[in-house]
Amino acid sequence: MVPARRLLAGRWGSPLAAQLAVVAVLLVIWQITAGLGQLGAVPTPVEVGRALLAIFASGAVWEPLGTTLAGWAISLLLAVVVGIVVGFPLGTSRLAYRLSVFTLDFLRTIPALVLVPLVVLLYGSGLESTILLAFLGAVWAVIMQTIYGARDVDPTALQTFMSFRVRRWDTVRFLLVPTALPYIATGVRLAAAICLLVTISAQVVIPAGGLGEQILTAQLGGAVPTMYAYIFLCGALGVGANAAFGKLEAKALAWHPSHRKVAA
Amino acid sequence: MQATKTPVLEAVNISKSYGEKQVLADVSFSAEEGEFVCIVGPSGTGKTTLLRTLSALGTANSGEVRVNGTAITRPPAEVSVVFQDYSRSLMPWMRVGKNIELPLRRYKLSPAERATRVTEALRDVGLEHAKDLYPWEMSGGMQQRAAIARSLAYRPQVLIMDEPFASVDAQTRADLEDLMLDIRARLGVTIVLVTHDIEEAVYLGDKVIVLSGRPASVSATVDVPLGRTRDQISTKSRPDYLELRAKIHAMIMQSPSSVSG
Numbered sequence: 001m002v003p004a005r006r007l008l009a010g011r012w013g014s015p016l017a018a019q020l021a022v023v024a025v026l027l028v029i030w031q032i033t034a035g036l037g038q039l040g041a042v043p044t045p046v047e048v049g050r051a052l053l054a055i056f057a058s059g060a061v062w063e064p065l066g067t068t069l070a071g072w073a074i075s076l077l078l079a080v081v082v083g084i085v086v087g088f089p090l091g092t093s094r095l096a097y098r099l100s101v102f103t104l105d106f107l108r109t110i111p112a113l114v115l116v117p118l119v120v121l122l123y124g125s126g127l128e129s130t131i132l133l134a135f136l137g138a139v140w141a142v143i144m145q146t147i148y149g150a151r152d153v154d155p156t157a158l159q160t161f162m163s164f165r166v167r168r169w170d171t172v173r174f175l176l177v178p179t180a181l182p183y184i185a186t187g188v189r190l191a192a193a194i195c196l197l198v199t200i201s202a203q204v205v206i207p208a209g210g211l212g213e214q215i216l217t218a219q220l221g222g223a224v225p226t227m228y229a230y231i232f233l234c235g236a237l238g239v240g241a242n243a244a245f246g247k248l249e250a251k252a253l254a255w256h257p258s259h260r261k262v263a264a
Numbered sequence: 265m266q267a268t269k270t271p272v273l274e275a276v277n278i279s280k281s282y283g284e285k286q287v288l289a290d291v292s293f294s295a296e297e298g299e300f301v302c303i304v305g306p307s308g309t310g311k312t313t314l315l316r317t318l319s320a321l322g323t324a325n326s327g328e329v330r331v332n333g334t335a336i337t338r339p340p341a342e343v344s345v346v347f348q349d350y351s352r353s354l355m356p357w358m359r360v361g362k363n364i365e366l367p368l369r370r371y372k373l374s375p376a377e378r379a380t381r382v383t384e385a386l387r388d389v390g391l392e393h394a395k396d397l398y399p400w401e402m403s404g405g406m407q408q409r410a411a412i413a414r415s416l417a418y419r420p421q422v423l424i425m426d427e428p429f430a431s432v433d434a435q436t437r438a439d440l441e442d443l444m445l446d447i448r449a450r451l452g453v454t455i456v457l458v459t460h461d462i463e464e465a466v467y468l469g470d471k472v473i474v475l476s477g478r479p480a481s482v483s484a485t486v487d488v489p490l491g492r493t494r495d496q497i498s499t500k501s502r503p504d505y506l507e508l509r510a511k512i513h514a515m516i517m518q519s520p521s522s523v524s525g
Contacts, residue, residue: 156352159321163345164367165338174366178357192337255357255398 043225048232051225061233068199068210068237071127075134076195076218082135082186083142085185090143091150092176104143112137112198116205130202130210138191145187149180182256185249192241200234211237270333272297272454273318273343273422277327279479280313286479287313291383292329293473293482294485295422295454300445302465304456306516312459314475315426318343318456333423344420348427350407352400354414361395364414385417386410388447405436409443416447420447425457438496441468445494462516466509467494474515486514 027045033053043051055061071198083241090096090104112133123129151174203212211230218227271294280288287310295301305311316322318329320339328335331342344367345354354363364382373381386392389409399407399440408428416422425444429437441464448455457463465472466488474484488508490499 152350156347156349157355159316160347162321162344163319163339163343163413165370166366167343167370170366170369174355174358178355181357192296255355255400257400260400 041224044229047225048228051223051229052232055226055229064210064214064230065233068203068212068234071130071134071199071203071210072196072237072241074127075131075138075191075199076188078131078135079142079191079195080139083139083187083191084146084184085140087143087146088150088176088180091147091180097147097151104140108140108144110136112194112204113201116202116221120206125206125208127209129206130199130208133202134195134198138194141190141194142184142187145183145190146180147182150176152183153179182253182258185245185253189242189245189249192245193238196234196238196241219260265449269296271295271330272299273456274330274333275314275318275327276330278314278317278324278329279326280317280322280324282480285352288317288324289477289479289481291475291480291482292327293485295456295471297421297454298448300448300455300457300468300470300472301473302464302469303456303473303475304462304516305460305480305513307460309475309478309480311475311480312426312509315345315424315458319343319424321345331522342421343422344415344418346408346411346425346428348430349429350404350411350431351399353411354407356398356400358398359395360391360397360399360402360410360413363399363410364417364424367414367418381417381419382413385413388416388451389413401510402437404432405440408432408440412443412447416451416453420453422454422456425455426461428457430459437464442494442496443487444468445492449492462509462512463500466490466505466512467496467499472508472512474512476516484512486512496519 030042031044031046033039034042090100115133115136119129119132120221123132157175157179161175166174198213200210200212202208203210204216205212207216211234215227215230215234218224218230219248253259274294276292278288278291279286285468293301293303296516303311303314308473314323317324320329320336320343323337330336336343346469356358358366361382364385365378368378368381382395383392386395391406391409391413394402394406394410399410402410412423412428429440432440439495443470444448444455444457447453455468457465469488470492472486472488473482474486475481476483486508490502490508
């Protein structure tokens with residue numbers, strides 16, 4: 001991990017600069033091929049950029065953006081809270097884990113979007129529906145990661161706590177939770193991505209407002225550059241969310257080997 | 265050594281089996297107050313099983329462990345364990361000071377008292393400056409010192425140590441051995457140290473318990489009349505030291521390891 005990054009940094013200045021260079025090259029190729037009419041209905045990046053500016057300038061972007069962000073944030077919060085609350089008992093009790101593992105494996109392989117018809121029947125095409133779908137798509141990631149985390153308590157650490165007669169609640173606080181935290185952080189990062197994907201997809205499919213419905217509306221109205229502008233915005237949201245959670249994780253888990261500033 | 269007082273720690277006829285396989289057979293020994301007892305035996309003789317029983321982290325099939333004359337069934341306040349694997353025994357998410365404070369949380373101590381105990385324990389092991397470091401920012405030897413400090417802050421009567429210096433380099437090992445002699449001398453704590461290293465056992469112990477055989481039993485209890493002040497160079501070149509070392513070595517070599525039972 002580190003050596004690869006160093007290698008890249010040594011040859012290309014910094015990894016960020018190298019990545020931006022790749023993006024720039026791709027944009028140029030896109031501009032040339034689309035400009036020559038080789039990509040059919042795909043507009044040039046310049047046209048997409050103009051459409052992007054336009055939706056911001058007219059203010060049309062804010063309401064759908066808000067709907068998408070709200071659906072995403074609420075579903076993520078629910079998935080994290082429920083996932084942790086359900087995952088911990090399953091991870092700390094061998095029996096509960098054995099009894100539930102089959103059900104969990106079955107439920108988590110159901111793609112959230114196949115539940116669209118059912119959820120729409122029950123809750124209509126509002127925000128609740130996208131929240132429920134995103135929650136159902138993402139909660140498993142948090143549950144599974146919490147289970148893995150709770151099961152990973154080091155036997156020597158546990159014996160240390162036992163020999164010092166550390167109280168039950170302190171054992172939860174200072175052993176179980178810190179052990180599970182890196183796993184939960186991964187679960188949250190996965191859930192954040194899943195929630196965003198399912199929220200936007202559900203908004204397109206149902207349609208249920210937000211950026212998703214704007215993509216559909218733009219396509220139906222023949223406003224192809226605007227459609228791409230919204231698609232681009234969805235991508236940017238995903239990248240931003242991932243970076244934000246990565247930063248948060250590095251801060252909360254500064255002690256963890258993958259975030260340490262000092263080698264052991 | 266004929267005791268008139270009740271021993272601080274006493275193992276009485278401990279036997280332990282895992283399923284069909286018996287690991288310990290009738291192990292008995294005792295440690296007097298302030299005594300340094302080394303339990304020595306080759307790898308795989310059930311030393312760790314014995315240690316788990318002594319600290320009530322595991323149960324024996326028969327026999328009992330007594331602390332100040334009372335049989336124990338769960339980890340007692342009078343006993344603290346220093347594990348071999350300090351990197352897993354210290355919590356990487358807590359600074360050294362917080363690690364040391366952790367066992368004190370169950371006692372009603374004022375914050376000032378707690379802080380004093382942490383500072384004193386760190387001073388006892390020569391880590392005055394390390395309170396705010398994370399364990400992984402320190403060397404292995406320093407980490408084991410921190411683990412020892414945590415046990416000292418807990419103020420046990422008995423310190424049980426499981427191969428505590430097995431994962432540090434030779435120089436650090438010698439330093440830590442002398443630290444333990446010094447701690448015993450200054451604080452009067454009873455130390456029971458489990459090791460596979462005969463040299464270490466004789467250098468540190470007032471008494472060496474030799475474990476051998478399968479299942480393991482006590483093949484000898486050897487008094488070490490080398491006095492309480494020891495020195496890595498002069499003690500280790502004394503003829504009586506060398507003689508004891510050879511004697512224990514011979515006992516371990518001779519013991520029937522797989523033909524017993």
